[in-house]
């Protein structure tokens with residue numbers, strides 16, 4: 006599987022899938038970007054902004070399931086695929102294209 | 118469209134509310150609003166003048182809308198300007214500041230004035246009240262009284278009505294000797310029956326107010342300054358201050374002179390219009406269907422109705438009169454009256470309870486199984502319910518005593534219908550009554566959808582009962598019962614017993630297997646932690662731990678804080694430590710530059726603000742076990758000094774507390790468990806308000822309390838048993854813990870659980886073994902104790918990849934394709 010890169014985007018290799026535990030997230034620091042990367046129990050990958058728009062909670066530390074993440078600080082919920090907020094008035098999360106390389110590496114694209 | 122001009126005379130409670138309501142209806146686009154107010158201020162809350170007089174509020178704090186508010190909202194206020202005449206033909210008003218203002222629509226909201234009786238020697242030659250004599254209506258009256266009271270000694274209030282008693286309270290608080298002279302046989306005779314009046318009288322006297330009943334004042338004594346009062350019966354009383362509070366008189370002169378129809382008040386129709394076109398009236402100056410009012414509730418309704426009519430010309434809204442009820446504190450006595458005070462029909466049923474020695478009196482008049490009237494003195498707890506039944510004309514329960522008494526321990530409900538819309542209900546998320554009600558109206562008619570939509574009740578949860586009442590109140594019959602409230606967790610549609618059965622039957626040992634088998638594979642993130650806790654309780658050592666099912670705190674064994682750092686609380690058994698331990702903690706704090714070191718409410722030390730990636734090293738250096746200040750589990754056991762050192766101690770509370778904590782540390786429970794052991798009934802460890810609390814009593818015995826609370830709710834625990842030995846304390850404690858683990862809902866604290874089960878029932882089960890499960894409970898809690906492993910051991914072998922990483926770095930940038 007390969008990834009079609011839009012011009013003006015940069016792709017990063019975040020390392021092998023095993024870097025992330027099942028059903029959890031981790032925060033990645035890529036240059037000035039803080040990005041939360043999630044691996045669901047059935048190995049879907051998602052990437053969103055790391056900080057909760059509510060009060061900056063670390064979303065990667067949240068509980069994940071059913072395509073959603075629950076912020077660990079005040080339990081605001083967001084849709085992982087679209088970043089849309091659920092039941093709160095926060096702005097949607099930034100989301101980023103993320104995929105798995107044929108070698109099993111996590112690839113994340115950012116605007117350059 | 119050209120704007121019309123709306124002129125409002127009177128900037129009191131009614132006038133100002135009308136302006137607010139009109140603005141809320143976007144009426145600012147239709148009207149140029151011009152307000153004349155005789156008082157030289159913005160708008161203030163007249164009701165609160167009683168508090169200002171009593172010193173419990175500052176006069177600056179009672180303003181609702183200051184002058185600037187009018188400016189901001191484009192409303193022209195002529196403050197300190199009295200309207201002297203209305204010309205209904207030319208459609209204009211003439212004000213004392215020389216303004217002549219034409220109107221398209223006119224609203225009269227002139228309120229009322231104190232009714233001043235004709236007393237000899239009342240006025241100075243300049244027609245002012247004698248020095249030392251006051252009426253009680255305006256903020257200026259109030260300031261005048263406060264100034265004068267500083268040098269006065271003894272005051273007499275003429276009139277023992279509601280307002281008179283409020284004035285008496287105020288002056289009493291200001292340190293004056295206070296008397297009340299009243300014409301009728303008992304005080305507040307308009308609202309209260311004879312018995313009620315009597316009870317109130319003795320309460321008032323106990324507080325130091327002297328009452329002079331059946332006394333008609335006819336003269337002010339003194340020359341140039343009040344020195345006393347003369348009564349019709351020839352007697353006198355000396356005093357140096359007088360407050361006249363003998364009723365109110367609607368301000369109708371202005372209307373009357375303009376040819377507008379008046380009787381006792383300005384006559385208004387159901388649409389609040391007067392007898393002259395384009396003129397309306399609201400508030401205390403009006404008379405509607407024969408009634409005049411002296412309370413604010415009716416005028417809120419009037420203002421609302423008129424605002425709607427003025428802004429929506431096709432509105433059919435009518436004001437149909439108000440049923441008034443009053444709830445207040447007169448001199449600190451809770452008092453509520455509604456409807457009739459005596460029976461009217463022969464068939465009226467009267468239910469009375471009276472307890473003069475405590476100043477309690479409750480009376481219900483029931484007609485056609487509804488409340489036709491009620492008086493409640495000295496017990497505010499039953500009032501909200503009565504008010505609600507009265508307002509809604511609801512049918513009553515057969516047992517009338519349920520209405521008059523509140524079972525002890527029942528939490529006090531407030532009458533949500535009564536609260537103003539801007540009352541904050543949820544203090545954690547700042548959600549107002551108005552917001553909740555409008556959300557219900559917009560269709561969120563089950564508790565869960567309502568809470569999800571407003572976030573009310575999702576903080577500490579202490580407002581939940583009020584949110585529930587509001588839902589009932591706003592949804593009425595349209596209330597939707599939410600089946601998920603009976604589920605153990607929202608994402609698996611089963612009650613706790615059914616869930617446990619299914620888990621055991623299908624041998625489901627991990628959270629994901631539960632979702633797969635019982636929830637169609639849908640992994641609700643909000644249900645994970647609850648399921649993990651339950652599975653751990655059911656399977657103990659055989660539980661298949663999946664880390665993603667844990668809340669972050671339980672993944673890293675510390676408590677997350679608002680900036681993403683964590684707090685570390687090492688265990689300090691029974692709150693007892695040593696110099697060596699303290700030194701180690703101090704060293705760690707220094708070495709890792711811990712931003713704050715804090716003594717907790719749980720008798721141990723908190724290292725606050727530790728970064729995630731430092732946690733393993735911190736634990737390592739501390740060399741102490743985790744204090745579990747994060748997970749839903751046994752937390753701490755506080756102790757006091759006890760018999761070892763304290764001169765009152767009758768039991769060794771520290772030794773027992775340490776044993777308790779060593780035995781039960783880290784045991785998972787549906788919600789946290791906080792314990793305490795006190796060495797004598799002085800209860801210095803606050804055992805009676807703990808989930809499980811122990812108190813040593815004389816004779817080598819120990820009392821075991823369960824279901825105490827002193828967090829968001831406060832509850833005194835119930836005595837489960839009194840035992841002779843420390844071993845027995847541990848035994849019954851453990852038995853209760855295991856039963857709680859099995860039976861309680863997720864996140865149900867013991868106080869809710871014990872109350873739900875009932876202490877009698879729990880005693881039967883746990884002491885008399887009525888269900889034959891005690892032996893099993895003892896066995897299961899022992900296995901839980903045996904399978905405990907200190908989570909900080911993970912410092913040496915992380916359980917998941919990058920378990921403690923703050924952030925990860927990418928491996929490389931991929932070359933563009």
Ligand code: SRM
Nearest residue numbers: 676678684716717718719720721746752791827828829830
């Ligand atoms: C550290 C401590 C405050 C302190 O500095 O003293 C504390 C801190 C927190 N308490 Fe507490 N509570 C602390 C003693 C208490 C006490 C007093 C006590 O334990 O004797 C109470 C009242 C008793 C009780 O438990 O009800 C208390 C009632 C609460 C509650 C309300 C529970 C309730 O429903 O009544 C919460 C909220 C909850 O549990 O959902 C809470 C929740 C919290 C949390 C964990 C909030 C959270 O989820 O992040 C706080 C962690 C702050 C942080 O940044 O680490 N804390 N908290 C105390 C730790 C005691 C310990 O050594 O373990």
Ligand SMILES: Cc1cc2nc3c(=O)[nH]c(=O)nc-3n(C[C@H](O)[C@H](O)[C@H](O)COP(=O)(O)OP(=O)(O)OC[C@H]3O[C@@H](n4cnc5c(N)ncnc54)[C@H](O)[C@@H]3O)c2cc1C
Nearest residue numbers: 127129130131154155163199200227228400401411412413
């Ligand atoms: C001390 C005190 C405590 C009270 N406590 C309670 C209570 O606990 N509960 C309760 O329900 N009610 C209470 N009330 C009654 C409540 O305050 C009144 O029902 C309410 O204020 C009536 O509102 P209104 O707008 O009709 O009259 P007001 O608030 O009196 O407003 C009328 C305004 O019109 C102005 N005005 C009059 N004539 C003219 C004119 N010609 N030109 C320009 N302006 C004019 C007046 O100066 C006044 O500011 C209390 C009253 C007082 C005085």
Ligand code: SF4
Nearest residue numbers: 577679717718828829
């Ligand atoms: S420590 Fe407890 S009381 Fe203090 S802010 Fe946190 S939760 Fe609230």
Ligand code: FES
Nearest residue numbers: 057060062076079
């Ligand atoms: S910071 Fe995320 S919910 Fe508050």
